[in-house]
Each structure stands twice: as structure tokens, then as C-alpha cells.
Amino acid sequence: MTEEKKDLGQEFLNEVHETEPEAEKSKGSFLSKATIPLLAILTGLIIGALLIAITSPTVWAAFGNSIPKGFSQAWTEIITSYKALFTGSLGDPARMIQSLGSGDAQEIRRAFNPFLESLVQATPYIFAGLAVALGFRSGLFNIGVEGQLFIGAACATFVGYSITGLPAWLHMPLAFLAGAAGGAFWAFIPGFLKAKTGGHEVINTIMMNWIAFRLTEWLLSGPMTRPDSGGLPLSPIIQKTAMIPQFFEKPIRFHAGFFIALLAAYLVWWLLFKTTWGLNLRTVGTNPRAARYAGLDTGKSIIIGMTLSGALAGMAGAVQILAVNHSMALGLSSGYGFDSIALALIGNNHPLGVVLSSLLFGTLRNGATRMMVVSSIPIDIVDVIQAIILMFVAAPAIIRSIYRLRKPKQEEQQVFLSGWGGQS
Amino acid sequence: MTAASEVIQHKHIDDVSPARRVGIGTTEILIALLIFFVFAVGTSADTLTRFVMTPGGIDQGTMRDLIFPSRLTLLVLAGIVLAIGLFQLVKGFGRRTNLMVGVAALCFIMAFLVWQASGMSLNLAGMLSSAVLLAVPITLGAFSGILAERCGIINIAIEGMMLMGSMTAAIVGSLTQNVWLGLLGGILSSVLLALILGVLSIKYKVNQTISGTVINIFSAGMTAFISQKFLQTIPALNRPNMFTRVPLPLLADIPLLGPILFNQNIFVYLMFAILIVLQLALFQTRWGLRLRSVGEHPKAADTLGINVIKTRYMGILLSGVVAGIGGAFFTLGSVGRFDEGMTAGKGFIGLAAMIFGNWMPLGSLGAGLLFGFADAIGSKLSLLGSIIPPQFMAMAPYLITMIVLAGFIGKGQAPAAEGEAYEKE
Numbered sequence: 001m002t003e004e005k006k007d008l009g010q011e012f013l014n015e016v017h018e019t020e021p022e023a024e025k026s027k028g029s030f031l032s033k034a035t036i037p038l039l040a041i042l043t044g045l046i047i048g049a050l051l052i053a054i055t056s057p058t059v060w061a062a063f064g065n066s067i068p069k070g071f072s073q074a075w076t077e078i079i080t081s082y083k084a085l086f087t088g089s090l091g092d093p094a095r096m097i098q099s100l101g102s103g104d105a106q107e108i109r110r111a112f113n114p115f116l117e118s119l120v121q122a123t124p125y126i127f128a129g130l131a132v133a134l135g136f137r138s139g140l141f142n143i144g145v146e147g148q149l150f151i152g153a154a155c156a157t158f159v160g161y162s163i164t165g166l167p168a169w170l171h172m173p174l175a176f177l178a179g180a181a182g183g184a185f186w187a188f189i190p191g192f193l194k195a196k197t198g199g200h201e202v203i204n205t206i207m208m209n210w211i212a213f214r215l216t217e218w219l220l221s222g223p224m225t226r227p228d229s230g231g232l233p234l235s236p237i238i239q240k241t242a243m244i245p246q247f248f249e250k251p252i253r254f255h256a257g258f259f260i261a262l263l264a265a266y267l268v269w270w271l272l273f274k275t276t277w278g279l280n281l282r283t284v285g286t287n288p289r290a291a292r293y294a295g296l297d298t299g300k301s302i303i304i305g306m307t308l309s310g311a312l313a314g315m316a317g318a319v320q321i322l323a324v325n326h327s328m329a330l331g332l333s334s335g336y337g338f339d340s341i342a343l344a345l346i347g348n349n350h351p352l353g354v355v356l357s358s359l360l361f362g363t364l365r366n367g368a369t370r371m372m373v374v375s376s377i378p379i380d381i382v383d384v385i386q387a388i389i390l391m392f393v394a395a396p397a398i399i400r401s402i403y404r405l406r407k408p409k410q411e412e413q414q415v416f417l418s419g420w421g422g423q424s
Numbered sequence: 425m426t427a428a429s430e431v432i433q434h435k436h437i438d439d440v441s442p443a444r445r446v447g448i449g450t451t452e453i454l455i456a457l458l459i460f461f462v463f464a465v466g467t468s469a470d471t472l473t474r475f476v477m478t479p480g481g482i483d484q485g486t487m488r489d490l491i492f493p494s495r496l497t498l499l500v501l502a503g504i505v506l507a508i509g510l511f512q513l514v515k516g517f518g519r520r521t522n523l524m525v526g527v528a529a530l531c532f533i534m535a536f537l538v539w540q541a542s543g544m545s546l547n548l549a550g551m552l553s554s555a556v557l558l559a560v561p562i563t564l565g566a567f568s569g570i571l572a573e574r575c576g577i578i579n580i581a582i583e584g585m586m587l588m589g590s591m592t593a594a595i596v597g598s599l600t601q602n603v604w605l606g607l608l609g610g611i612l613s614s615v616l617l618a619l620i621l622g623v624l625s626i627k628y629k630v631n632q633t634i635s636g637t638v639i640n641i642f643s644a645g646m647t648a649f650i651s652q653k654f655l656q657t658i659p660a661l662n663r664p665n666m667f668t669r670v671p672l673p674l675l676a677d678i679p680l681l682g683p684i685l686f687n688q689n690i691f692v693y694l695m696f697a698i699l700i701v702l703q704l705a706l707f708q709t710r711w712g713l714r715l716r717s718v719g720e721h722p723k724a725a726d727t728l729g730i731n732v733i734k735t736r737y738m739g740i741l742l743s744g745v746v747a748g749i750g751g752a753f754f755t756l757g758s759v760g761r762f763d764e765g766m767t768a769g770k771g772f773i774g775l776a777a778m779i780f781g782n783w784m785p786l787g788s789l790g791a792g793l794l795f796g797f798a799d800a801i802g803s804k805l806s807l808l809g810s811i812i813p814p815q816f817m818a819m820a821p822y823l824i825t826m827i828v829l830a831g832f833i834g835k836g837q838a839p840a841a842e843g844e845a846y847e848k849e
Contacts, residue, residue: 055653141633199829202580202633203779206772207822218815338644341637378652383645391638395628 037346037353039399040392041360048385049078052377081375088370089363091115109248114366116254120324122362124149124333126261127316128340129347129354130268131183131309136349137272138305139285144190144205145313146337147212148183152314154216155182156321157328158224160238171241176260176318183314184307186212191306195299201306209337217330226327235328244323255323262355264315269351271308281305313337334365335383342390361386448521449513452528456506459532463539464498471495473538474545477680479553484671485682487549494542501535504528522782526790529824533797551804552797553684557758559789559796560691561586561767564750565774566781566788567698568743573783574706575739576719576841580636581621582747583771584643589614589751591647594762595655597664603756606664610752611745617643618744622737629845648764655762662761667691691757694749695789702785715739719839722846732846747771769822776825783838791828795821 053059053074063070091114099111128145135142142148156179163171190204220233227236246255272278284291284301292298316336321328343361347353361382368379392399400407471494477487505528511517517524537546565582572579592613597606617639624635655662667689675686685692706712717725718735726732750770755762773795780794781787802817 051649055650143637193826193830197830199826203772203776203829204826206769207776207826210769210822211819214815214819218813222813335644338641342641345634376653378649380645380648380652383641384649385645387638387642387645390641391624391635394630394634394638395624397628 033348035405036396036399037348037357037389037393039403039405040346040389043392043399043402044385044389045082047388048381049082051381051384052078052081052375077375081371081377084371084374085364085367087367088114088374089118089367109252113252114370116248116252118359118363118366119258120253120255120362121366122358123255123258123261123323124316124320124336125340125343125358125362126265126355127312127319128336129343129358130265130351131312131316132340132344133347133349133351133354134268134272134281134312135305135309136344137285138281138301138309139288140191140194140302140305140309141202142187142205142306142309142313143202143341144187144208144212144310144337145316145340146333146335147205147209148186148310148313149317149333149337150212150216151186151317152179152183153317153321153328153332154219154224154235155179155314156318157235157238160242160322161236161327163242164239166239166241168241171239172244172322175238175242175322176244176315179318179321180311180314183317184311187310187313188303188307191303191310194306195302213330216328220328220330224328233330237327238322242322243326244319246323253324257319257323260315260319264312265351265355268312272351277304316340334379339383339386342386345390346393445516445521446513448525449509449511449516452505452509452512452525454509455528455532456502456509459498459502459505459535463535464495464502467495467498467539467542469493469495471542473497473541473543475541475548476545477549479550479683480547482683482687484676484687485679487679489545490548494538497538498535501531501538505531522780522787523790526794529794533801537801547804549680549683551800553688554803555793555797555800556684556688556692557796558799559792560695560753560757561750561770562774562777562795563695563789563792564698564746564753565771566778566792567702567785568747568750569775569778570702570706570783570785570788571746572740572743573778573839573842574719575715575736576722576839576844576846577622577625577736577740577743578632578636578843579618579621579740579743579747580633580772580775581617581639581643582743582750582774583767583769584636584640585614585617585744585747586751586754586767586771587647587765588617588643589748590754590766591650591655591751591762593748593752594664594755595650595661597756598661601665603665603667606756607749607752610756611748614748614751615741615744618740618747621744622740625740625845626733626736629847632843632845644765647762651762651764664756664760666760667757689757691749691753698746698749699785699789706785716839719841722841722844726846736846750774773821773825776829779838780828795824798824 056074056077059070059074059077062073091112096111099107102108128149131145131148132142156175159175159178160171163174166174186208187205190199190201190208193199193204194201217233220235221231224235226232226234244255244257244260246253248254270278272282280291280296281301281304283294284296284298285305288298291301317332320332325332339361343357344354347355347357364382364385365379368377368382371377371381372379399405472491473494475490475492477490478485508524508528512521512524537548537551540546565586568582568585569579589610593606593610596609597603600606621635621639624630624638625632630638651662669687669689670693671682672686672693676682678686706716714725714730715735715738717728718730718732718739722732725735751767754766759766774792777791777795778788780791781789798820802814802820
């Protein structure tokens, strides 16, 4: 105890200096910052390829025949799978060029649809990734994005179908904001609990996830059920006026939500890096003790950070409902909330980084659907690749030792997360 | 040696802050009022509640049914909770606060059951028996957490380790048709993940919450991948034998306790065995003292010649062993096959149980039983035709976890150096 008192003044000065947010600007060019994530992605894809080969019975059979045959079989299967992955997500270049030559508008749209579909897949990722990134920047680990997304989706659905007779310019934003509000509320609870009682947000947000799943299950099979669903947990279809417009005819689902997501990314960047609020959030996020000495209300910052994070997560759910699904079912999310943790960290918790990594994973997931059809590889391989990439991004030393990179002069900034004790 | 041991042994939670005391006391009084006004007032004086005291399908240690007046029981329970709440508010229970909260919670649950089953009969013994079974993964998760955290590593990956353990146990168990080998397989896979977690957290000094998340995402993805690729196409891979009930001689014949505690499968006995070993090893042996000193003050421990890095690896690997047993429980002790995501947050609830239990094995068991009981109520009451929708009953364990975390995580109870990577100077 006495020891602590002696050094308090010096400690305070040190800690205030540590949090200089300006220091970030001098952290080198974009490329040098992107080296580790890019190599991590590359390594993740290579390990994914190995997984494809190792789990393929035909490859094993070929190895049983002879070793060169085994390798060539493995190679063919990896190439077929990854080719399906990339043509399924970005489009077939030959077909695209051909369609442009033919001038047939329908055919052009079809040829470019895989790419547009990747953008559709990336949209909820951007929102969810921003939610996690904003949380990390505020020193909070929001694993509850999935639950907040479900609650947001439920709120947006409810406003979407129950209100009739509104003009579209009012109904659509209203439903979207209802989604944001739902997510915000769901995240406010763990934020409040952390600020006031020290209950750790990691466990609380996970518990809130499970409560959200059960709650939506009940809502969809009870108060919000579709009259003719025959007992299936399914909501009514939302009104036309609440739908976020899609740009092309079916089956192309590309919609305006993608641009709302980009706008949200810009707003988050502006909030975090250009406003006093953002500075406060980040100061509490990087060094809560210094922030407290400096007179910042850490509790308030925790609640604000968590609520904003939840609002973004709610938007992810709302945009899926209003633009793509148009009604709510339990299979709403393919784990956006959990994927977004990896997205945020791979994007260094920076809005631009989140957009880029969301585009990458939207693409991968979209392509994986095609890969599943072509070479029967379960789509969950994307999760495995994601975990591996995340591991390498979190432990850059591994990547540096694989590729024999030099150690950076400056230590990488680590996310600050507190232990169970709460606010210390 | 003495310096370090002193620091650790004197770390008791001597008092609860006044605000917390008042908060807890008020909550308990509110619960008492709830029991009185919602449960007791609405029950007529001559209704009876019947509790069946022998689980279905068991013929050892039988006991006669309990029949008692519903309203009177509710009034008594309300009185007990009120007394606890008043004492808490005025004087406080000090170190026994959590214990008394547990008693109040138990009274509330009993009151709820009596109210729900008024005018009907409820198999209380069956409910308790399944509560013990449902407590197994939660308690083992908590033990796994204790092993890691006592040496200074936050293990948030217990969920992932359990999931991987449950799948591997199912596959190995199916291939060999041997439950013991299945259990071993589950443990090994979980230990492998623990090793990765250890390398990331100890060697590469990755933030421990993030390295845990890596393991969780990896595990969820990998198990789903393998399940879809192999288990669903080759059903023979997902058909393990299960550990059956083993009644312990003599003990199983004790009325009520026998069927609940001593006529279960091997996992329940393993849980108790680990409890005893862990409690003794952590607090009565030199090994435990060293482990704890690394978690409290690694620098001091290092100065005294304890190998911090090695101790932490040992702790995290043992944590993996226990999590693996907990994982194998799902497939070999409970369901009999692997389903995607079947751990359903039990690993995280285990962490909450660990916190509620003050990082002590015995306390964690108590918390685990409480969570297991909440879980059991949900599944049993939907059979009774309760007015409460089953989805809300299913929320109970999660809600209780949050309330417990909010109310009872005191300051300075977690190992002091937890979450920090150790850097030798």
C-alpha cells in the first residue's frame, strides 16, 4: 500500500504520457501496418487449403495408391475448391468479359452478381465489426453482438410490419433506428452492470446472447408470429414502405444498406478520432486509470461505449431484415456477431480496417457457399480460417518468425481489456 | 517462502462494502415480499403440494412422498428470506454474505416450486438428480477456470475446449466402442487447445481474453466442419456408448441422498473426486502454494526460485484436462451423440460459477449446483404445464449468472496477477 502512494505522482505522469492519442499518427505507412494482417490472411488460407486436403477421403485414397498421386490429388482438390471459392464470390472473369461484349443487360447483371452478393454478405459484417471495434477502442469486449443483432432485428421487424400507412421516407428510417435502439438497449444492460457493479462484460454479454436467442424464439412463436406460419417461429413480412431498396431485380440482392454501412463506418471514424467524446472513449479504453486521474467519468464512458456498440450491432440485424430477408426467422444470422470479433481485430479496430476485413470475409463466406456445392466442403471452414487469421494477427511474432520479418521499432498496440475485477 | 505465503494466506474478504450490504439486503427483502405477495397470497389455505422424493426408475434408497400445505410452506420460506434480508441490511453477514445469498436463492427456488406444484405433485428428487447431472459441466468448467486463474491465466476458452472435447470423445468413443478411450480422447483434444492457449498467452503474451476467443472461434468452426463433413455422412462415427449409472454400494441406499448423489454416472463421481483433490492440493500442499503464488505475485514467486513459466503451463494444461472431462460429459454422460454447439454457453456459466464461488473449489461446486438446479427446473416445469413459457424458464441460468456477477463479485478476490503476461527481467 505505502509503496503505491510514493510513486503515485510519477505514475500518473507516465500514464498520461502513455495515452497520447496523437502517437498513433506516426505509426508508419498503411502498407507497413497492413503487412501482418495480409500475411496472416495468406497463412490462414494456406492452412485452410491443408485442412481441405487432410479431410478429403479421396486424397487419402490417392495417398494409399502412391505418394505422388496423393500430392497431385490434394493439389487438384485444393485448386478446385479455391477456384469455386473465388469465382463464387468475385465472379467468373471470362463470363464477365463475355457478358460485357454481348451487351445483354440481364447477362451482365448475372455475371457480376457473385461480386454484388459478396457486398451483400459484407454489409452486416461491416456493422457488426464496427460494433466490436468501437467496443475495443473503449476498452470493452463486446461478445454480445450476436444477441444485440437479434434484438435489433426483432425491433426492426416489429416496426416494419406493425405500422402501416407511413410513407417510405419515414417508415424505413424509423424501422432501421428501432433496430439500432433495440441493440443499444441490449448492450446498455451489460454496460451499466460493468460500470455500476463491475460485472465483467464478457460473461454478461454472452449471457445476454442466450437470453436474446430465447426471447426471440418466444417472440417469433408467440406475440410476433406470422398467422399462417403453422407454428414455425417466423415473423410476418414487413411492409413495402419499410424495405431498404434493392438496386436490381431478383435474384440480385444488392441494396442501399451497403452504402449506409459505409456511412456508418465514416461516422464511427469521425466520432472516435475527431470528437472529444471519441477521445474520452479512447482514453478510457487505453488507460482507464490515467483517465480517472484526469477526471474523466469512466463509468459513463463504459456505458456510452457499450450502448453505441450495441446500436451498431442492432443496425446489422436491422439491415438484414429490412433489405434482405424482409421477415425474421431464427436462422437470421450465420454467426455475424462472433465473426465480427475477428473482423475488428484483423482491421486493427479501425473503421477503414473493419470495412476492408468485412469485405474479405463477406467474400469468403459468399464463396464458401459455392465451394460447399462444388466440393462439399462445409461452410464452417471459414470460421476455422478466421480463427487462424485472428491468432496470427493477435500474435504477430508468429507471423514474423514464419516470414522472417524484422521486429518493429515500436511495440504493437495491444487492446486493453480488464480482468474480472471490473474497472481497474 | 514466508513472505509469499503470508501475502496469500491473509487474502480473505473480510468485509463487504456498505453499499453492497444494503443492496443485497434490500434485494433479499424484495424477494421475501415477492414470495409473500405473488406466491403465498394467491394460494388458498387448503391446497397441498406433493413432492415425490424418489427419482423415476430407481429402486434403491426410496423414500415416501412429502405432502404439505402449500401456503404455510410459502409463508415459512418468505419468513426465512425476510429474516436473512433484514439481518443483511442491519448487520451484514461479512464473509458469509455469498453463502447466505445462496440460502436465500434456494428458499426462493423452493417457494417457486411449491407455488408451481400447488395442488399437484412434483418429482423433487428427480429434479435434484438431474440438477446434479446438469451441474457437472458447469462445475467442471469452474474447476478448469480455477486451475488456470489461480496461476494467473484468464481462461475464457473453457467453452471451446469443452466443445472440442465433447466431439472428440464422441468420435473416439464410437470408433473404439470404449467409453474410457472416448473420455481420454476428449481430454487430449482439450489439452491440445489448452497448450495453444498457453503458448499464445505465455510465450507470445497475447491478451488472454483474445487468445481465448481465438480458441473458441476455432473450436466452434472446427467441430461444425468435422460434424458436417463426417459425422452427418457416417453415422457410425457419432454413436458412442455412454457411461451408465453406477450405484455405489451402501451409499446408494441412503434415502433421498443415495439416488441423487450416489446413483449417478462416473462424471458425477469424477466431479466430487476432483473437488476433493483440488481443494486439498491447492490449499494444503506446497504445489498449491506455489501455483497460487504465481497467480498472485509472479515476481516474488520467481525471486523465491519458482519457475513461473513452467507453473503457468502446468496450470493451463491441467485446466485443459478438467475442461476435457467436462466436454466428454456432454456426449458420453448426457446425450450419447455430438450436436453442433451442444455446450450452449456452459463453459462461460462455469466461469461465472467460479467467480461466485470466490475462486474456491467448494464454493464453485455450490454455485454449479445452483446453476444446475435452475437448469433442471426449466426442463421439468414445462412438463407440469406452467403458465410461464418454456423459453423464459430456459433463460433462468443465464439471468441468475448475470445477477450473481452483478451482486457478488467483490473487489480483490480474483488472483492479483491474473491476465498479465509474465516478463522475466
